[in-house]
Amino acid sequence: MEDKMTNxxxxxxxxxxxxxxxxxxxxxxxxxxxxxxxxEVHGMSQRGGVVSSHxxxxxxxxxxxINMGGADVLMSFEVAECLRAxxxxxxxxxxxxxxxxxxxxxxxIGNFSYPEDPxxxxxxxxxxxxxxxxxxxxxxxxxxxLVNTIxxxxxxxxxxxxxxxxxxxxxxxxxxxFVDLNVEAFTxxxxxxxxxxxxx
Amino acid sequence: xxxxxxxxxxxxxxxxxARGAHEAGVEIATAYPGTPSTEILETIAMQYRDIYAEWSxxxxxAFEVAVGSSIAGARCVVAMKHVGLNVAADPFMTFAYTGVKxxxxxxxxxxxxxxxSQNEQDNRFYSKFAMIPMLEPSDSQESxxxxxxGLEISEQFDTPVxxxxxxxxxxxxxxxELNDPVKHEVLxxxxxxPKYVMVPGHARLRRKIIIERLEKLKEYSDNSPLNFVxxxxxxxxxxxSGISYEYAKEVMPDASFLKLxxxxxxxxKKIREFAKSVDRLFVVEELEPFLEDQIKAMGIECEGKKxxxxxxxxxxxxxxxxxxxxxxxxxxxVPESSGEPLFPRPPVLxxxxxxxxxxxxxxxxxxxxxxxxxxYTLGALDPLGxxxxxxxxxxxxxxxxxxxxxxxxxxxxxxxxxxxxxxHSGITGLLDASYNKANITVIIxxxxxxxxxxxxxxxxxxxxxxxxxxxHVDMVKLCEAVGVTDIHTVDAYNLDETKAALQKAFDHQxxxxxxxxxxxxxxxxxxxxxxxxxxxxxxxxxxxxFRIGCPAIAASKELxxxxxxxxxxDPDLCTGCTICAQVCPEDAIVRADEKx
Numbered sequence: 001m002e003d004k005m006t007n008x009x010x011x012x013x014x015x016x017x018x019x020x021x022x023x024x025x026x027x028x029x030x031x032x033x034x035x036x037x038x039x040e041v042h043g044m045s046q047r048g049g050v051v052s053s054h055x056x057x058x059x060x061x062x063x064x065x066i067n068m069g070g071a072d073v074l075m076s077f078e079v080a081e082c083l084r085a086x087x088x089x090x091x092x093x094x095x096x097x098x099x100x101x102x103x104x105x106x107x108x109i110g111n112f113s114y115p116e117d118p119x120x121x122x123x124x125x126x127x128x129x130x131x132x133x134x135x136x137x138x139x140x141x142x143x144x145x146l147v148n149t150i151x152x153x154x155x156x157x158x159x160x161x162x163x164x165x166x167x168x169x170x171x172x173x174x175x176x177x178f179v180d181l182n183v184e185a186f187t188x189x190x191x192x193x194x195x196x197x198x199x200x
Numbered sequence: 201x202x203x204x205x206x207x208x209x210x211x212x213x214x215x216x217x218a219r220g221a222h223e224a225g226v227e228i229a230t231a232y233p234g235t236p237s238t239e240i241l242e243t244i245a246m247q248y249r250d251i252y253a254e255w256s257x258x259x260x261x262a263f264e265v266a267v268g269s270s271i272a273g274a275r276c277v278v279a280m281k282h283v284g285l286n287v288a289a290d291p292f293m294t295f296a297y298t299g300v301k302x303x304x305x306x307x308x309x310x311x312x313x314x315x316x317s318q319n320e321q322d323n324r325f326y327s328k329f330a331m332i333p334m335l336e337p338s339d340s341q342e343s344x345x346x347x348x349x350g351l352e353i354s355e356q357f358d359t360p361v362x363x364x365x366x367x368x369x370x371x372x373x374x375x376x377e378l379n380d381p382v383k384h385e386v387l388x389x390x391x392x393x394p395k396y397v398m399v400p401g402h403a404r405l406r407r408k409i410i411i412e413r414l415e416k417l418k419e420y421s422d423n424s425p426l427n428f429v430x431x432x433x434x435x436x437x438x439x440x441s442g443i444s445y446e447y448a449k450e451v452m453p454d455a456s457f458l459k460l461x462x463x464x465x466x467x468x469k470k471i472r473e474f475a476k477s478v479d480r481l482f483v484v485e486e487l488e489p490f491l492e493d494q495i496k497a498m499g500i501e502c503e504g505k506k507x508x509x510x511x512x513x514x515x516x517x518x519x520x521x522x523x524x525x526x527x528x529x530x531x532x533x534v535p536e537s538s539g540e541p542l543f544p545r546p547p548v549l550x551x552x553x554x555x556x557x558x559x560x561x562x563x564x565x566x567x568x569x570x571x572x573x574x575x576y577t578l579g580a581l582d583p584l585g586x587x588x589x590x591x592x593x594x595x596x597x598x599x600x601x602x603x604x605x606x607x608x609x610x611x612x613x614x615x616x617x618x619x620x621x622x623x624h625s626g627i628t629g630l631l632d633a634s635y636n637k638a639n640i641t642v643i644i645x646x647x648x649x650x651x652x653x654x655x656x657x658x659x660x661x662x663x664x665x666x667x668x669x670x671x672h673v674d675m676v677k678l679c680e681a682v683g684v685t686d687i688h689t690v691d692a693y694n695l696d697e698t699k700a701a702l703q704k705a706f707d708h709q710x711x712x713x714x715x716x717x718x719x720x721x722x723x724x725x726x727x728x729x730x731x732x733x734x735x736x737x738x739x740x741x742x743x744x745x746f747r748i749g750c751p752a753i754a755a756s757k758e759l760x761x762x763x764x765x766x767x768x769x770d771p772d773l774c775t776g777c778t779i780c781a782q783v784c785p786e787d788a789i790v791r792a793d794e795k796x
Binding site: 013014023026027030035036037038039040041048049050061062063064065067068080081083084103104105106107108109111112113114115144 | 236315339368371374446447449450453517543545548582743749750751755765772
């Protein structure tokens with residue numbers, strides 16, 4: 001990454017583990033000797049609202065937030081939220097999303113509708129979209145809450161960081177009971193066969 | 201203990217303030233929870249157990265406890281959100297007169313853009329109002345370091361000091377270099393009546409002292425290393441503070457900067473010299489023109505709010521747009537908006553939330569409901585849509601009294617207030633209702649925790665912040681003690697019982713209280729009973745269960761003969777609260793393990 005700034009935007013819905021994922025990413029950057037800032041808003045967003053976390057990695061980081069159109073990588077744990085956050089992605093940036101659909105009550109009372117086929121909508125705008133059926137993988141691993149770590153595995157190809165460092169940080173940061181599961185989830189995500197694109 | 205010097209850790213601004221308190225030898229820390237300030241005290245209580253830490257019932261009490269500790273010679277930190285300082289403004293304004301013994305830092309965490317607040321007041325004005333010094337950190341490192349600076353300034357100048365945070369500082373994480381903690385001894389209480397007893401004769405003497413103090417602080421501000429110049433381009437100079445510094449630095453790193461960490465009182469000499477050294481002078485600050493107006497009052501020409509909005513948070517792109525408008529940067533080519541509109545995802549009451557049933561009943565009763573601050577304020581949003589006012593902590597009861605008095609005799613208005621908010625500042629309102637015979641019904645939504653801010657203890661919980669078991673207030677006795685005779689305790693999961701209690705309350709002359717008694721579903725432990733399911737054959741697609749706004753209920757792909765979607769329940773999200781089963785006219789919702 002040299003001196004160039006890398007901007008990663010992680011989005012999802014309250015309770016999906018956005019904050020833990022961005023924490024792991026930030027610790028990774030710090031361990032790798034980079035400057036890093038991450039920013040998110042807590043509070044109302046925890047009640048089923050949108051959660052987004054900005055992570056900026058570079059030699060010296062000033063603003064803790066990413067500008068619209070400035071994210072090198074957009075990673076979403078919920079597919080409609082990926083659509084919502086697309087304006088933050090820069091041209092030719094990398095978009096990663098889980099297939100997870102979390103349909104809010106506001107759509108069931110008929111005022112709004114959840115997109116029919118968000119993956120196609122996304123691919124029209126970002127042909128290189130890395131879409132992952134992370135829920136299925138998580139269930140195979142036996143814990144539905146692993147979506148965030150699986151996607152971190154996918155994200156790992158966008159950053160020039162050694163796999164061992166990722167695993168070290170994950171081991172340090174997740175609750176002891178869940179270390180093995182998370183390591184496995186990360187490895188499964190990393191093994192997914194997407195064309196490698198370094199975010200530079 | 202091994203030295204922690206040179207250790208680097210990733211800390212949020214709030215965690216850094218907590219660390220700063222530890223490193224500076226703080227003995228006493230108090231607060232009432234409020235976003236974005238809450239994690240300061242949580243971190244202190246969890247990680248720095250040498251510090252006595254408490255959740256006080258409200259910010260005024262938190263402030264007053266810390267004042268007492270300072271008078272006794274302890275170093276103190278008191279933390280609150282911006283509107284919390286309104287509650288504590290009374291002791292704040294006069295403690296500025298008495299001054300301190302042990303160092304005293306009040307943390308005000310403001311919320312530009314109102315991510316989780318009812319207004320976006322700029323609390324920098326409070327420092328000027330009270331004539332006390334203010335420090336504004338720009339990142340986590342400064343958040344930590346400025347606590348110690350603040351305590352030292354406090355002791356040196358005999359004044360409380362304000363540490364002014366904003367959401368983007370409090371809730372952003374950055375790398376922080378740690379220092380070893382210093383030892384501080386509690387100096388002990390000594391009688392000093394003219395200094396601490398603010399009767400008119402003493403206060404007049406103190407008033408003179410604080411005017412003189414402010415002059416000394418101006419001189420100090422001019423010499424403070426917290427206010428420094430970064431020389432760059434001579435054609436553009438930027439005076440800035442707090443988070444705005446980071447945005448301006450990001451956008452125009454080669455400009456000349458005067459960065460103000462000690463931002464009240466202003467360093468006038470430094471500002472004059474800096475202004476002379478550059479061709480065009482800009483002031484970049486979030487919210488009000490606090491710095492700009494003062495700099496202009498010095499007779500110095502500068503440009504600020506002309507280009508940088510006072511509405512909401514700034515960002516690097518907002519600052520870039522402003523500088524572009526001023527002719528210093530190219531206009532950015534970033535697309536303005538998103539393309540297709542998408543459904544909104546507003547915050548909602550959790551599945552199983554005990555507030556849901558109460559608002560379902562209130563909606564049917566079609567009565568005016570004055571509201572208050574907490575999770576239950578979400579009862580104002582669709583589909584529940586049954587709250588008519590929300591002003592500040594505790595306001596629901598006073599508002600209801602006012603409506604009742606204006607409306608005349610019929611008893612219908614309901615005040616809805618949470619337990620933590622009631623104990624914070626609802627009790628005096630209820631006392632007023634008894635004393636002045638107000639025809640109102642107060643619903644205390646008692647879930648035994650401060651839920652909205654993430655589950656903090658309060659005097660109704662039975663545990664202190666530091667984890668000690670303690671007294672917990674008996675809500676019924678408390679209401680009786682302030683003169684209420686008509687009190688009903690109901691199960692919030694029972695719609696008929698809740699409705700019947702409200703009916704009885706409406707029939708009673710004078711104030712009534714209805715207390716709900718189900719705990720929060722998230723804290724202190726997750727509530728998870730047997731989930732419910734929809735018997736698809738029985739569902740007629742009436743949508744009544746959609747109208748309770750439960751995230752566990754969705755529209756199924758399966759349609760009725762008339763083409764209406766049937767309901768479906770997510771068993772992972774459903775906690776088994778039964779509210780949907782109670783509103784279903786077809787009895788189509790049953791326990792998931794029930795054979796049908």
